[in-house]
Amino acid sequence: MGKPTGFIEYKRENPTKRDPFERTKSWKEFQILMPEPVLRQQGARCMDCGVPFCQTGTTMDGSGEIGCPVYNLIPEWNDLVYRGKWKEALERLHKTNNFPEFTGRVCPAPCEGSCTVAISDDAVSIKSIEYHIVERGFQEGWIVPNPPMKRSGKKVAVVGSGPAGLAAAAQLNKAGHSVTVFEREDRIGGLLTYGIPDVKLANEVVERRVKLLEDEGITFKVNVEIGKDVSASELKDEFDSVLLCTGATKPRNVEVEGRELKGIHFAMDFLTENTKSLLNSNHKDGKYISAKDKNVIVIGGGDTGVDCITTSVRHGAKSITQFDINRQKSNVRGENNPWPLFPIVHTVEDGQKEAAAVYGTDPRSYQVSTTRFVGDDNGNVKEIHTIGVETTIDAKGRKIRTPIPGTEKVWPADLVLLAVGFTGPEERIIEELSLETTSRSTIDAEYGKYATSVPGVFAAGDNRRGQSLVVWAIHEGREAARECDRYLMGSSNLP
Template sequence: MGKATGFIEYVREEERKRKPLSRLDDWKEYTSPFSDDTLARQGARCMDCGTPFCHMGMEWNGLTSGCPIHNVIPEWNDLVYRGRWKEALDRLLKTNNFPEFTGRVCPAPCEGSCTVALSDQAVAIKGIERAIIDKGFAEGWIQPRIPKKRTGKKVAIVGSGPAGLACADQLNQAGHSVTVYERADRIGGLLMYGIPNMKLEKEIVERRVRLLAEEGVTFVTNTEVGNHITAEALRAQYDAVVLCTGAQKQRDLAIEGRELDGVHLAMDYLTSVTKSLLDSHFMDENFIDAKDKHVIVIGGGDTGADCVATALRQQCKSVVQFGKHPALPKNRTENNPWPQFPLIFTLDYAYEEAKAKFGEDPRQYCIQTKKMVGDGKVKALHTIQMEKTENGTFREIPGTEKVWPCDLVFIAIGFEGPEQSLFAQFGVVNQPMTTTKYATNVEGVFVAGDARRGQSLVVWAIREGREAAQEVHHFLMNAVK
């Protein structure tokens, strides 16, 4: 490294955030990029460790450790420190198809595995990554890469989320003719409708889609494979098919009052808001509106946080988020050692905003919802506090029952997996995930992303798309022989 003592001389700096209350007035991204001088200092903090755990990319006890796509982070940290931005971009793009996405929405397991984080705050890897790709676009360094030769092989990709787009990019660059089918009206899948605009502005997604189209990828929207076109017709038209449909089957609550008006699945809420924003800037009124309503979000994860942030921008009267687990500790525990992803308490963007508006963190912990009540419309939730037992299970605490008035409830308790009807049409048995196998039991049909591994991170989806493309390429080229 150019600055061997950088991690001693410089402290970690965070990306600038707009003030919480002011950013509630719009749907723009809430962060601003580092200055070049700040980036040089942050790059200098990379300590040239003998074993760079930041890019090992593995799962350990169910947690991601290091970068799943094996970004060679120390190399582009050093190049940024030296001001050699174009070289940093070239190095970044060798492993990551879409740094503009991961640099904004990835939880950065690379930082959790940073060697500096053993005794100090991690290198600001995520912010540096975003800065490199944003500068690449701003300087005009990102130009269409048109394959010089085509193989004559055609591939259909079903689903245009990060796995589908990464797979399409890789196969197109290998010379195959790729068509991506998307049942929604816009390309991007989770990136377009699952992640709110304030975390990932949709022009960022559309810019990448335009570039892929210029490079030769064909996109077909408003087309549901299995409905508008059959699996049989798709297989007859293409030499290979890759299913990248995501884990779109939302987990629901089977409790009394679930049928009441005003109770919605989280992704239905987020999708309706983003689509209306993009279609008409809410002039069509075709969205679920939390304005002047008391909102409860059931589920303590990132999707629940996005619901909180969205309701705040719609000027809700109040918002509370229920989680079934206790609050995370401020520091790593013994069973969460480095270089695992750190399970520690943080104040996400949505909670910063709720605290600024209402004076307190909206999260409530160890809560079990017992029933929802109302007169056709939801009016209240009945809950009870839970406690964790010695064997890791939860039990109710008698006498802690509580009634929470509310007008809207959003269920954000995760996903059960992919929708099975499409798999059935192809004759695919959705087998448990293996480390390397993307081919299914049906020859020429492959599966990747959340559809294969279950709900996961965008960065894992990119890795899945890349590795599946490699397997598809080998299948196609062996068929040529």
């Protein structure tokens, strides 16, 4: 611990970002690199706790999550940053996380919620330090291809190139196996590329890492859908093992009157088409769902809903409203959400700050439930009817939504984006391989083992655990690679 009194002497400084109004005029990332002296002070705030909850990466049944799922060695690289040893900090960071440039941008930082300083003060700015370590590594040329010394002679197919698939491929390649990653889209990255707006995670950042993985020997095949272009049985016959990292991409619907009207879209369709058009033609091809000059309603209060706001603002929407069915959260932890659990408190995300800057107010409306969509004579949605609801939890832990009389309201709506979560993975490859599934429709593969009901076939990430965070996907991809390696070789040296 380089500075025993650092957490007393220095206050937290948040990452510097461009002005919310100004940055809506482009699709460029808006986080600005901080000066080294500031970063070293921020690293000095780390207490090097005897029990660093920030890096524990675990869950408490019925309560929530604690710490970093990939077990980042946070106190170690914070201390190294404080002492100006950036290359050593990068080595410690890469030891547990294949892609800190992704998590440093889009992870909600459960580590910071479990930081010991956060018991009575602002947490150490862990995510910001992580971001700066890896970006300095790229700037200095420290991050270079590192192919394995020898090959095992085994071939592994990884299906899906999102964070779980890329992490699994990277680890299996390190073990010496010949890895081929199959992606049905036209670019590698899965939700990293098409599920997260370019302003939050630029495609060039994803491509930069993919190029390194290619140089290390991994083969990527795009526009190949397993079960359509290549059968699952062919895949199993050609490769010694198959690892499924296909995500949980089936969107949850809002099944109310008028759902069939034009202008109502799933959030991921909206986000995917926008990014494709942006990357292909800077939107000149017009092959995207435009929010320009429209009254936009986003149904869903989570991160995907915020991404829809981020995108709609840049399109030039007339207005943007985000429906959240829950109450507005408190600014402080509740009694049932103590430290070191991830804090369930009110926050204002970047997209919401941008909407407030452009339209003058936070776009969220709380305790709102949609009762029906109403269209015009041409079948286009023109308004949404809603009612306020009160949410309670019954004895079995189920959420009960009770309408509040007198809270009915009509909202103008030209574009409705459904961001209410996902119901599980798509079934085609599951059915082709005759895999057993759980009651939640996810692939049945035990956590920590990742083996499916079919020998030699493994599953990791959202298709196994359900919709989750990028950092959990990386964690599962790494662990599944270890178990796949053990299956192929009898033992494994992978972490």
